[in-house]
Amino acid sequence: MDHTVEEVGDDAAVITLAGRVNMVTAPAVRELITGIISAGRVRIAVDLDAVEFIDSSALGSLIGCLNAARRANGDLRISRPTKHILAVLEVSNLIQLLRPYPSAHAALEA
Structure with missing residues (x-):
């Protein structure tokens, strides 16, 4: 699994994931996203x-990160x-919790 992180404004980030996101890479995804949230990009x-x-397991990591973002008064x-x-x-x-958007910037603006 590969990833990039783009900081947007003072409190947002776009994380682009690539490849396979599964039980092997899910912990790294969770660590990456929770670290970004802890740094103030909620x-x-x-x-x-x-x-x-x-x-x-990857979806579970995303749900855990969603909860972490919400606890920090943000969203995922x-x-x-x-x-x-x-x-x-x-x-x-899970589509009710992880609602899809047509672009990352549309997701941040919604």
Whole structure:
């Protein structure tokens, strides 16, 4: 799994993930995002366009990060999920918590 982080304004960040996000890489995703939140960037957009595969442990990490962001008076949103990721979100009924947006910047502005 690869990633990039773009700082936006004083309190936001766009995290772009790429590759496979699964039980092996999920802890690194959680550590990355919670570290960004701890640094004061509490509005997070996670761009999933380049994610080839995601599993339940990765989704669990994103939900944990969503909770951490909300505890810090922020939020976490996802953008550009692939068809596979959308299907996983719909089947797991997590689409209500991790609502998809067409772009990372749209997710931050919503």
